[in-house]
Amino acid sequence: MLRQFWIAYLTITRKEIKRFARIWVQTIFPPVVMVALYFVIFGNLIGQRIGEMDGMLYIDFIMPGLVMMSIITNSYANVVSSFYGAKYSRHIEEIQIAPVPNLVILLGFVTGGVARGLCVGAAVTLVSLLFADFSIHSPFVVLLVALLTSCLFSMAGLVNAIFANSFDDITIIPTFVLTPLTYLGGIFYSIKLLPEIWQQVSLGNPILYMVNSFRYGFRGISDIDLMTALIVILVFNVALFIYCLALLERGTGIRQ
Amino acid sequence: MLALEITQLQKTYASGLIALKGIDLEVQQGDFFALLGPNGAGKSTCIGIISGLVNKSDGEIRIFNHSIDSDFLIARSKLGSVPQEFNFNTFEPVDEIIINQAGYYGVPARIARRETEHYLKLLGLWDQRHSQSRQLSGGMKRRLMIARALVHKPRLLILDEPTAGVDIELRRSMWKFLEQINEQGTTIILTTHYLEEAERMCRNVAIIDEGKIIQNSSMASLLSQLKSETFVLYLRDELEVAPRLESFYNVTRVNHRSIEVEVPEHHSINDLIRELEGQKIVVERMRNKVNRLEELFIKMTSGRATSSKSSDRESL
Numbered sequence: 380m381l382r383q384f385w386i387a388y389l390t391i392t393r394k395e396i397k398r399f400a401r402i403w404v405q406t407i408f409p410p411v412v413m414v415a416l417y418f419v420i421f422g423n424l425i426g427q428r429i430g431e432m433d434g435m436l437y438i439d440f441i442m443p444g445l446v447m448m449s450i451i452t453n454s455y456a457n458v459v460s461s462f463y464g465a466k467y468s469r470h471i472e473e474i475q476i477a478p479v480p481n482l483v484i485l486l487g488f489v490t491g492g493v494a495r496g497l498c499v500g501a502a503v504t505l506v507s508l509l510f511a512d513f514s515i516h517s518p519f520v521v522l523l524v525a526l527l528t529s530c531l532f533s534m535a536g537l538v539n540a541i542f543a544n545s546f547d548d549i550t551i552i553p554t555f556v557l558t559p560l561t562y563l564g565g566i567f568y569s570i571k572l573l574p575e576i577w578q579q580v581s582l583g584n585p586i587l588y589m590v591n592s593f594r595y596g597f598r599g600i601s602d603i604d605l606m607t608a609l610i611v612i613l614v615f616n617v618a619l620f621i622y623c624l625a626l627l628e629r630g631t632g633i634r635q
Numbered sequence: 636m637l638a639l640e641i642t643q644l645q646k647t648y649a650s651g652l653i654a655l656k657g658i659d660l661e662v663q664q665g666d667f668f669a670l671l672g673p674n675g676a677g678k679s680t681c682i683g684i685i686s687g688l689v690n691k692s693d694g695e696i697r698i699f700n701h702s703i704d705s706d707f708l709i710a711r712s713k714l715g716s717v718p719q720e721f722n723f724n725t726f727e728p729v730d731e732i733i734i735n736q737a738g739y740y741g742v743p744a745r746i747a748r749r750e751t752e753h754y755l756k757l758l759g760l761w762d763q764r765h766s767q768s769r770q771l772s773g774g775m776k777r778r779l780m781i782a783r784a785l786v787h788k789p790r791l792l793i794l795d796e797p798t799a800g801v802d803i804e805l806r807r808s809m810w811k812f813l814e815q816i817n818e819q820g821t822t823i824i825l826t827t828h829y830l831e832e833a834e835r836m837c838r839n840v841a842i843i844d845e846g847k848i849i850q851n852s853s854m855a856s857l858l859s860q861l862k863s864e865t866f867v868l869y870l871r872d873e874l875e876v877a878p879r880l881e882s883f884y885n886v887t888r889v890n891h892r893s894i895e896v897e898v899p900e901h902h903s904i905n906d907l908i909r910e911l912e913g914q915k916i917v918v919e920r921m922r923n924k925v926n927r928l929e930e931l932f933i934k935m936t937s938g939r940a941t942s943s944k945s946s947d948r949e950s951l
Contacts, residue, residue: 380708383741390738394731469722473732473783476686477739478711635648635689 387479388487395491399457399498406457407499410449414503417445418510421567433569433600435512442511443594444566447528449503451561451586452553454496454529458488458536459549466540471633481627485537485620492533493526500525520596520605527612528589534619541623541632565590570602585615636664636699638791638822639685644694646680646846654680656846657694662839664699664790667817668824669833669854672843673936678826679719681843682795686716698791712740715789717780719796725769729760729779732768733786740787747786754782758812774801778809785816792816793824798832810836834858834928844936860931863899865924866907870894871917878914880907895924 399406422438432440465471474484507513515521543549564586570578581587582603592608595601601608626632639662646655654677662668672678683689685696687703696703701710723732730751737747755761758778763771768779777797784792794813798806806829814836817823827833833840833854840857842850850857863885870892877888884907885897898907908918 386741386743387739390735393738394735397731465724468724469720470724472686472688472718472722473736474739475688476711476714476716477736478708478741479739480708630690634687635683 383478384480384483387477388483388490391474391479391484391487392490392494395457395461395488396494398461399491399495406453406495407502410453410499411502411506414445414449415506415509417441418507422510433571433598435598435600438510439512439598440569440594441567442507443597444564444590446500446503446507447525447590447593448561448566450496450500450525450529451532451589452557453499454492454532455536455539455553455557457495458492458533459540459543459553461491462488462537462540463543463546463549466543466633467546475633481624484627485534485623488537489530489533492536493529496529496532497525500529515597516599517596520592522596523609524589524593524596524612527609527616528593531589531612531616531619534616534623537623538619538626541626543632560584560586563587565594565602585611588612637697638662638664638666638699639824640695640697640700641681641685642695644681644684644696645692646677646684646689647692654846655684655692655694658843658846658848660841660848660851662791662822662824664822665817665820666822666839667814667837668822669837669840670824670826670843671830671833671840671932672826676843676936677846678843679795682716682718682793682824682826685793686714686718687711712787713790715784715787715792717777717784717792717794717797719799721776721780723768723776723779723783726767728765729768729771730755730764732779733783736783737786742787750786750788751782754785758782774805777801777805781809781812789821791822791824795826796828797825798827798829806832830929830932840928842932842935849935854928857931858928863897865895865897866904866921867924868894868896868911868918869920871919874916878911878916880910 418438421441426437426441429437431437462471465474504513539549539552563581564584565581570581570587573581588603588608588611591601591603592605592612595605595608639660641658641660644655644658644660645653647653658677658681660670670678670681680689684691685698685703687707696710698710699713701707701713703710727735733751733754734744734747737750738744742750751764752761755764758781760771760775760778760782763775768776771779777800781794781797784794797813798809801809810832813823813825817836825833825837837854840850840852840854841848867889873891874888874894875891877886877894880886880896884899884902887895889895896907898904904921911918
């Protein structure tokens with residue numbers, strides 16, 4: 380039975396990876412171009428006037444955050460569009476009628492999201508070599524945070540897709556929730572620059588923990604204690620994992 | 636052994652619509668079974684629940700003695716389903732759709748590729764294997780769904796209107812194919828609006844109407860309930876009025892060269908022809924007005940079935 384589930388998992392994962400790889404012009408290329416523009420504008424043009432941030436060049440400061448932003452948005456986008464697309468055209472039924480446990484469905488879609496997130500993250504990191512310093516303080520932390528964050532936002536994308544009833548519904552959350560939280564999550568500034576009250580408010584933004592722990596992995600600096608950040612990311616992962624599984628078990632959005 | 640056992644199956648949708656009102660149904664292993672009913676009778680809901688696409692409100696379903704609740708992984712592995720609507724990724728190539736489906740059932744890639752080749756060749760889709768499925772014709776898409784449902788070698792195959800919208804030639808070749816796989820041991824449950832299809836292929840039949848089973852018997856036993864059959868007779872010479880025949884014949888003039896005659900059970904067509912010849916009326920050709928099952932079906936469902944889509948004479 381385990382072998383059967385393993386094959387089913389590989390099938391879903393392979394299908395998901397093939398999907399975004401087939402349309403790489405829409406999935407991989409645009410985020411790389413967009414981040415390259417960020418590097419040019421915020422790093423080179425404006426960054427030189429800003430000077431240093433937390434004791435380093437501004438472009439070196441924002442680089443980990445920009446990579447993290449790519450991972451977040453692409454992990455999320457992959458699962459939300461793929462799962463909702465499958466729901467919309469009803470080919471999700473191919474998996475539903477098969478003897479595939481919900482855990483395998485969840486892991487398959489999340490792996491697809493993680494694959495795209497990490498793929499785009501790696502591509503953006505390569506582009507950053509042209510603009511910023513590429514020193515890694517802790518490769519382990521970089522990989523761990525990238526992996527946990529992409530898992531988290533893949534699951535968030537799945538929740539969005541499960542509840543979505545139209546293509547509008549899968550753009551509302553990324554546009555009005557994810558993007559503001561990402562921009563306010565310490566990618567472009569240290570929260571130490573903010574007044575005390577806004578520093579406290581910022582601590583309520585989960586993306587702050589991801590960006591800062593990721594920056595720690597690259598640069599060895601963070602506004603948030605690393606362990607605290609990792610625990611927050613882990614707790615969100617566990618909570619979303621349980622929630623996603625419960626939604627799939629109930630058949631929310633996919634079974635009448 | 637029972638391939639499918641349904642006990643007191645009930646379904647009430649969130650909207651309050653009661654689709655199934657406690658259905659009991661048994662399908663024997665190896666059977667070719669027709670599940671008939673007018674539009675909205677509950678057939679697709681029933682199939683949706685068996686396939687795991689619709690949550691049931693109450694009742695129990697067992698597939699080859701495995702509960703779809705407590706033993707759903709084994710139960711589902713024995714089931715193949717061909718839904719009414721196309722439900723594949725239209726951007727995926729034909730062969731990938733089938734190989735992936737095999738993968739969901741845990742079929743290793745090497746065997747999946749072999750089985751995919753087998754069924755694509757058998758169903759005449761091998762040349763289209765690399766085409767995106769959206770490029771296929773309607774008939775090819777239907778055959779693709781059948782190949783996909785068979786790739787893991789299910790013991791029970793449910794087909795929800797598999798020949799809807801396909802031309803008569805293709806329909807007949809699909810009948811032949813389904814008869815072959817049934818002969819090889821696959822139990823088949825078929826829903827269809829083409830009652831000629833059900834009458835020709837199915838040994839047993841259940842009719843659902845308004846969420847309840849109103850008939851469940853062998854096809855032969857059901858057809859024996861037919862008290863009369865209506866024939867359309869095409870005449871050599873023109874008639875101004877309907878001929879006067881024995882009182883047990885119900886005769887209607889259709890036009891100047893054809894009449895309809897309802898022939899009661901236990902009366903021979905030969906007698907009818909002889910009586911017409913006695914009146915110098917020569918019959919050139921004749922046919923059933925509707926097929927026998929259709930005639931019964933309309934009577935049993937109080938004519939509601941006639942409101943369903945009816946693009947040609949065969950269709951209800």
